[in-house]
Amino acid sequence: MTSPEPSRFTLDHRLPAGHFDRELRADARAGLTATPKVLPPKWFYDERGSALFDEITRLPEYYLTRAEREILHARAAGIARLTGARSLAELGSGTSEKTRVLLDALTAAGTLERYAPVDVSPAPLREAGAALRTAYPALRITATVADFEHDLTLPRDPAPVLVAFLGSTLGNLDTPRRAAFFTALRAALRPGDSLLLGADLVKDPQTLIRAYDDSRGITAEFNRNVLHVLNEGLDADFQPDTFQHRAVWNPEEERMEMRLRSRTAQSVKLPAAGLTADFAEGEELLTEISVKFRRDRLTAELADGGFTLTEWWTDTAARYALLLATPTP
Secondary structure (H helix, E strand, O other), X not given: OEOOOOOOEEEEEOOOOOHHHHHHHHHHHHHHOOOOEEOOHHHHOOHHHHHHHHHHOOOOOOOHHHHHHHHHHHHHHHXXXXXXXXXXXXXXXXXXXXXXXXXXXXXXXXXXXXXXXXXXXXXXHXXXXXXXXXXXXXXXXXXXXXXXXXXXXXXXXXXXXXXXXXXXXXXXXXXXXHHHHHHHHHHHOOOOOEEEEEEEEOOOHHHHHHHHOOXXXXXXXXXXXXXXXXXXXXXXXXXXHHEEEEEEEEOOOOEEEEEEEEOOOEEEEEHHHOEEEEEOOOOEEEEEEEEOEOHHHHHHHHHHOOEEEEEEEEOOOOOEEEEEEEEOO
């Protein structure tokens, strides 16, 4: 699919027809029959969930977005100078709002020719394309609808390429999935290319818990939204108010976990998945992990995946890191 200005903006839809319906059924069957029960966090993000998350990023307790933005504003010009990127690829780009600091810096440096956002949803990519064509009239935008964990589509030219993976989305991947991601990404990059990665850091557990269990209850509604998605997509009969939001620090894995705890024993029917899920009173459903990192741990994971850490920046409170890495020869 292309816009009326194919030379300026293209949208390549690489997900097959019916992809989300099949994935939702498969994830529900696998996750709700597992012990403990689990669902991938990608199902938070229907239109309502995306709006709730946008609201979360503005909450006083949720420091991550502000910390990353602080680092980007301080370091974007240096990132442009260090990478000399002619192509910027962004994984999980959404509406690309947070990327404008990078786009501005690379444009000011005179190198950027192409922006290649990747997301599983076409709507934010179209929205971004419309806005960015106006803001950056010389920029070629080649958007791709894809699941980067299974179909890592990156531009090959013009080189060098800078891949941005921001928002601490890396933390939603467990250790094996992070290893697979780094290995696949390294295989897609060439000498001279770079990776810009956002990572939330290990810190006081109470600060973390507040960030995932805000005083207004917005994160609780966001968490329960996955049950609305299952109701809508699978004709399920979840009663979201019968589940309590829980934000738990897992010290062994050094990660935050979002869970939904059943307030009562109940059976939930999901006809479109051919499934009935039984919950005991107090039984929990794991809906998201958010791994927090230490520099030595992340440096080692990058090295194992074929990357060399070249720069490590934090916000002034040292809560969050933005790092630059290059493919190891």
